[in-house]
Amino acid sequence: MQWAYKIIDSADIPGHGPMGDKRERADLEAYLNALGAEGSEVIAFDVHEMMASPNFVGLARRQKA
Numbered sequence: 001m002q003w004a005y006k007i008i009d010s011a012d013i014p015g016h017g018p019m020g021d022k023r024e025r026a027d028l029e030a031y032l033n034a035l036g037a038e039g040s041e042v043i044a045f046d047v048h049e050m051m052a053s054p055n056f057v058g059l060a061r062r063q064k065a
Helices: 025-037
Strands: 003-009 041-050 053-063
Touching (some): 025 041, 025 053
């Protein structure tokens, strides 16, 4: 079995900048659910609360076709 890996970051959510923007938990969940819908599985995840806004970095993988 072969895997494709992707580094994920809350700064990659469309419409949100890397610093200072307010991110809602629903936006983060929608981003993660979109990754799941494309067949990716989050295998590492680290959450940071900055300025009362949840931010994260992580690693996702999906099986290569």
